[in-house]
Amino acid sequence: METPLTKNMRADKSPVALSDYMSTGGYAAVTKTIGKSSPAEVLQVVKDSNLRGRGGAGFPAGMKWSFVPMNEDDPGHKYLVANADEMEPGTFKDRLIMEQDPHQLIEGMILAAYTIQADVGYIFIRAEYHYAIRELKKAISACHDKGFLGKNILDSGYNLDIHVHVSAGRYICGEETALLNSLEGKRAHPRAKPPFPQVSGLWGRPTIVNNVESLACVSHIVNNGADWFKSLGIGEDSGTKLFGISGRVKKPGTWELPMGTPIRELVEVHAGGMQDGYKLRGFLPGGASTDFLTEAHLDLPMDYDVIMKAGSRMGTGQMIILDDKTCPVAMVENVVSFFARESCGFCTPCREGLPWVEKVLHAIEVGEGVPEDLQILERQGRFIGAVGNTHCALAPGAIEPLTSALKYFREDFEQHIRDKKCSYQ
Amino acid sequence: MSAVKNDMINVLSQQEIDAIEAEIEHLPDRKSAAIDALKIVQKYRGWVSDDSLRATAKLLEMSDEELDGIATFYSLIYRHPVGEKVVMYCDSVSCWIMGGNKVRDRLKEKLQIEPGQTTEDGKYTLLPVTCLGDCDHAPAMMVGDDLHHDLTPESLDKIFEEDA
């Protein structure tokens, strides 16, 4: 089994330096591409590889890049942004790449930027990732020294600078258009799409935003070809993916595995199964903003469309496990209160709706709920839940754990209301 | 322009001004450096006071309102004084499942403050923080720039002992 993303990573987690990275084929893709292949050729490979975005939405990267106007006589800037905000609760994968093998990201960025002919790249990274920030800055300066970044890269006439932008907090910055506003030094309100960033993004210029993991895949695709990448997946989707599990399992962690790996294998083999004394009741398959699935779904492969059909989303591919000793009502309350706190405050359903839901859940959890509360939760779920109801995808994601919990764990809610207490404590 | 406002810039040190100007360098306009500038000021002062906010706004050629609107949006820009170190415990779901509340309670007890407050000696400010991306080692927290994980109420004591 190939693990291109993690193959260089070391047991002691020390970062892979430029020389080590190059000794295992690093920057070969850059060397063979910049100034040698046309942007259109790189685009084609990435398109053919069917690389889908690893940031949550699973949008095909090549298709996204193809929307950037390739207007020879437009002299303005274009931008490539790596989304390294990683604040989705339960998600800890981009950090791995940036801390332990940062050049993968830089190389991917150079290739992506070249493809859309961007001349400036930003890594938008959350402030708490101190180690990653340090490693990325080191990596960038090493690349400048080697001529992989800066003016006239490898004598190709192509210029690219990459800056690390350290964020000032707030989960909404991970939403790509909010991220752009934040990069511009503004309040991080998401923007309405269309126009898409590919056409009018950072400072009104064409911009691509991709997740760190998505970008890290690019050099491997360029090196080994689209078919190779497709063959890595064992289900419908291409490539490998950094899957992870947190919660009461024996060995929580992140592993690089083929797309389409069955959930049961993730839980039972890689995570070592549930801790002794705990049973699995359900799980959020791709971060805190995805719907619960249950034991009944354990045999599904982790593929975008499969998980979607099951009623949830692949999200970041990082699972959070609900065990039988943890109260689902309280868990949902925790999740909703997180999103209510992180709402940008722009649109009504999210700004007003989530705090209401949070209050109702809290009342139920502490034994002050009334039967009518369940109707309120359902109504609020419909109100906040559908994509399109809100200005961005934060709020619909925020409410997914609740609506699915009402489906799978309704009895828990009812019991809280009936008994006027939480029986998990 | 009035003399009063010009004086305000003197609130900022030359280092701060230089650092902010350096950020502006690679941006299309001065205002775009707003967040960077606030963070620079905060790096030197721990927090962004009204006076430093106004001085920064002046430097960036924007109004106090425009800059404060940005400053108050972001959770890591402190518009109130904070202690020497900010203790940020993760209160997101994975940590919560793994006993994050116990860690929080232990922190409250140890520091004798509620989240949002600063210890009497001015050493620590306690704040909740969004998932630190360390969920496989939950519960996690940061003390200043240092990440601590696999926390237990007991391991907390050690951390603070070492930090003292």
Add this chain to the structure above:
Amino acid sequence: MPTIIVDGISYQVDANDNLLEALLGLGLDLPYFCWHPSMGSIGSCRQCAVIQYQDEDDQQGRLVMSCMTPVTEGAILSIDAEPAAEFRSAVIENLMINHPHDCPVCEEGGECHLQDMTVMAGHSMRHYKGLKTTHRNQYLGPLLNHEMNRCIACYRCVRYYQDYAGGTDLAVFGSRGRVYFGRHEDGVLQSEFAGNLVEVCPTGVFTDKPLSERYTRKWDLQSAPAVCTGCSMGCNISVAERYGELRRIHNRYNSEVNGYFLCDRGRFGGGFVNHEDRIRRCGVRNASGVYDPVSKQQMLEKVSALISAAGSKVVAIGSPRASLESNHLLGKLVGRENFYSGLSGREQSIINAIYAIQQTGGARIPTLREVEAADAVLILGEDVTNTSARLALSLRQTVRNRSKEMANQIQIPLWHDAAVRKLAQDEKSPLVLVTASEDRLEDVSCLTHRAGPDDTARIGYAIANIIDNRYSRPADLTDNEQTLAASIASILKNAEKPLIISGSGSLNLAVVEAAANVAWALKGENKDSGLIYCVPECNSLGVTMLHDGNSNNLDDLLSGSDDIDVAIVLENDLYRRAGSTAINSWLGKVKNLVVIDQLDNPTASVATLVLPAASFAETEGTLVNYEGRAQRSFAAFLPQGDIQGSWQWLLDIADQVGTQKFGSIRQFDQVTEDIAAQNAALSGVTKAAPDASYRSGAGQKIARMTHRASGRTAMVADVTMYEPQQPVDNTSALAFTMEGANLIKPGEVPSSLTPYIWSPGWNSNQAIIKFQAETGGALTDSDPGVRLIATASPVADLHTRHTTIPAITRHQGGSLQLVPGYHLFGSEELSAYSKAIAELTPRGYFAVHPDVAGQLGVADHDGLETQINGANVQLEVVVSESVARQCVVYSYGIDATGELVHEKRGTFKKAESWESSRPSNLIMSDR
């Protein structure tokens, strides 16, 4: 025009609209908050949701925000579908969870968009049990209240304030459910257009502070359609009264003029109507200089006796702030030869020149709406924000045309406000400023040049000459002037619809003439050039057009040597227009000074007889704005005491005198007809508004009281139990009752005279949608007013017209060029009496460049003095980099500056005994 199907019915709609404006334009009801017809969509409130179906087979459809969805051919939509209705009801329920239930004490109550939308969206039962969020309110100055708890976070205020009006000191703070809209700290809002927040905010966060001192509900206000007297823009306003006091002024929509917005002078300047210095009784000055009240009849007899005395020489001074009707009757009473326009000679010559230029047809005179379509603007010597504020607000939209062009290129619809702004960033259509001191439009200008008036004129001449070398060229152009003129010329030549703006503000004829040359030269290059002149007062142009532009001016009178038996002054404080020495010496020759005016001003206080004149809120009158648009203003209420319209006084005097000159004229409408008959230039004036015989479709007059006026019987219940009879209005098409045409029934065309905006289900001013033919377009009944200056085909040889080019301004033997500096708050005579405005009026000053301050040996807070025409004027010094060298800018109309308006230059020295009373941080642009 695309066809769309809404709940099974097909409609034709405009392809450039979003669905919301299209649906509202069709007369359908759909709730909304964040969208505003002139600010476009951002999609934050989510209130305007409808269902859109993919095709006929699609049963489910998709929820879309109508304001964020473009109109597309064949779109199938439903407003009524259950999921859409449920969603809209949930939006309002969620918005209401934190909204206080304080409607009974909220000043928005009864005209609250939030109330209307709550009813429309069908939310009535509260399910939320938590506590409400509370906020601290801020002090925002004397004009606006702030009650943040009522905020529903629609973001309209900040979008209006920052994006539309260019203000910087109102913002949104915080995030999530804790967003806060206000200032960084308490303080006076700095935008000249802040007052519009009252109407922009859909709930009661920003309310009208002067109104709240003597608060009245919308339904108990008696209103009339009026025209603002604050400046020459002629904004349409709705004036509202209760208990004989003016209570508030609201915007009255006119698509060609003010649209949805006023400036703060207009909105808050009406306070003078209630001022304690109002002249309310007829007065005769006694030996000790005090006025003894006399009855109206006694006064008429006295005036008539004076006029009729055998051989008496009677003269009259008219006024640019009085109506055409009053000025006309005054002229008629004393004869044209004895009528003086009331403008100073200096002002009159400039306005005559402006009027002559406008008549050439050499360039269009754009309406304010057309201003917004210009693609390049040059402003020569006019501080537009402070003299003609509403124009400045339009110019702030004009500069956005570049962004609209960019948006068009990549097919971003123009209503998609945030996207258009993001795309364009700081790109703007060019706006060039050549002015003598700091200008509030600098933030949107691409080029600002500081020059005194003469030098401004020179640059104008040079530009015209570069565009077309047949226009005169200043002989001794400096290199600087040459380069500057060349770059401005190329900016203008690159445009299709360049707009030149100038005016009488710098009191300099050459500036006015130079501006015309530029506009004409551009026209010669086949540009669709526009030319706007700001004139000082609400009827400066009207009084000039009277007597077809041949009236004498004030100086003609003051400089005469004749003894005068009776001088009648109409609504004019002469001390603002000429030096006191000249006036006083002239008064020495006047035996009887008769003053008809509203306020006890310096002129009124030296009169022999004083007649109390109605204000614009209490009588009708026709005013001509900067573009030659005649507009009729109506009385909101009948004045108390002896007060009546000046025109009525003059009719009564004529009656008493028994002159034959007035023929059968007894009625207001007859006066207007007489004006039309006697003045070719004003022949269209009767079309400015319907006459008194007008009746609505249902045969009714227009009601000034609302159909819901609750208190007509209760109003005086502490005095009498009888309901007093309402006065009968024989003068106009309006009635002082609640019965009449004002409740808009479906299918009925509401009259443009409707004094307030109200429609079933729409109690707030947002009901204006129901009065427009299409959203944001003209009123269904057409916009009121008539344009009197026809765009004639251009007169030939325009390039030979203006050739008098001033010399370069030099510091001549210690004398400096005197330049008026204007203040929205304080420079205009009547509004300055309004309490709220007085609070914001700066103290008088002389502003100079630091170099000049150095030469004169003065610094901030010192005093400067000058001897002018026998008067000694002392004012405090303001030193500012942004004052042109060689100039002294003085606070026009504030403190003793009436002494200065006559002079082009002055010699200054430090006022040794000056004691500063200015707060230390006041800067020139502070209000």
